[in-house]
Amino acid sequence: MLTVSGIDVAYGRSRVLFDVSLEIPDRALVCVMGRNGVGKTTLLHALMGLLPCGSGRVTFDGSDITGWRPERRVKAGIGYVPQGHEVFGQLTVWENLQVAWEVSTAAKASAIDDALDLFPRLRPLLKRRAGFLSGGQQQQLSIARALVGQPRLLLLDEPTEGIQPSIILEIEAAIVGLHRDGLSILLVEQYLDFAIRLADQYVILDAGEVARAGPASELGEPAVRQLLSL
Amino acid sequence: MHVALAQLVTGLSISAVLLLIALGLTFTFGQMRVINMAHGEFIMAGAYTAYMLQGPLGHQSLLVALPVAFVVAGAIGLVLERLLIRRLYGRPLDTLLVTWGVSLILQQVARDLFGAPNVEVRAPTWLDGGVDVGGITIGANRLFIMAIVVVSVTAIWFYLTRSPQGRRTRAVVENRQLAACSGISTTTVDQRTFFIGSGLAGVAGVGITLLGSVGPTLGSNYLIDAFLVVVVGGLGHLRGAVLAAIGLGLLRAYVEYWSHASIARVVVFLAIVAFLQARPQGLFVLKTRSLQ
């Protein structure tokens, strides 16, 4: 579904990712892991077109999307949930969903309703300004906003970071459900247990390179734990 | 008492024109971090549009001039945005210098096309009279200007809060990256904002023809005051712009009456400096993550 081949990504002169390659197969849930500051968010920014790739290619469903603008990638079927529960704080919860739904050409009429079914906590809050929601509610809204465009691939950047346990469980259940329904997912996650429960495959970044990748069953191995510990 | 009332009307009609001009400035800055010194020339373009139309259409051409000036000024703004300004997004200082140059060029173009002396736009006959209120006569032209502005601002408010395009605009103003990653074409939104902002200045230009004659530097006379409205109101804020425009317009009208135009300027500047000491961010703060 998504193939990343040998991309380099830099902020100005400081290079963060070196020759990164990875593959998200159809309907798979791939977990990208690595220590703080290793470049996980940078990778997702490059995949969304927020940062240019210095070299290498990104292909989605057979088309080379390397130079595409972010909104074109969204229209092609990639949904993105940024790190840190980002929402449009001045817009209401409903407007956050509506604004994304209105620009998606593919989404069906019930897309907003379907997203709300996944996060029923948001229903009574539709008229509230998103800036007034709790962090957990904002994270759910952020995921729902990415889903109303009915993507075929979802990129999630640490969706459980700083969220209380009961809401983590709801988010986990939602991700499991989406995965089961056939959505391909790239999940950036720090917690090994969470990754072990959800992932089909994993990729570990270290010092800006892919240090190790394989089936999720390997995640319990000491060598993998070593790469993730500080 | 009569004087106070008469100056209130004068002040409010100045406020109204300033508000219309400031709206475009405040949104192009709030959304794209552009300081557009050529904004005044959109006003001029609107005023000359009214002048051009009175030839073929005669006295009653003003109502036609309003929408036409909106489109003409909007189109000039859009061309400027496409050719030049979009390359400078997020660099306020560069936009300031470049658009200042553009402003001088456009003034020269106007001089070449219409001549250096001022020209007159005759008001339609139905704006000749006035309305008597409490013993003083309020000029119909001033009432008409206020009506134009009330209609325009209401329309902008509905546009921003109720329409899909307005929703997208607010999303881009608040968080450009997130908007792009939600599938919103930020370029389209930028162009639309620029078109509307410039178009409103054109409408203001038509209104100004009712207050005096039209010349190549018409716009720059109003631009500084409009910038002051933006600074006091808080960048990118509709409500702030409305309040600041009313405040500045009234202050100017009253001080001007009791003293002199140039003293009024000084007093207004001093009042703004004092205000900004207390509230450097303006009346309202726009929380935005666009274009860090």
Ligand SMILES: Nc1ncnc2c1ncn2[C@@H]1O[C@H](COP(=O)(O)OP(=O)(O)OP(=O)(O)O)[C@@H](O)[C@H]1O
């Ligand atoms: N805008 C930027 N300009 C310059 N350097 C940056 C910028 N953003 C991130 N970096 C650097 O790039 C590196 C990777 O950052 P990134 O945010 O991708 O890490 P991460 O793996 O997502 O970390 P975390 O787990 O804390 O979210 C870091 O060293 C960071 O300092």
Ligand SMILES: [Mg+2]
């Ligand atoms: Mg990160």
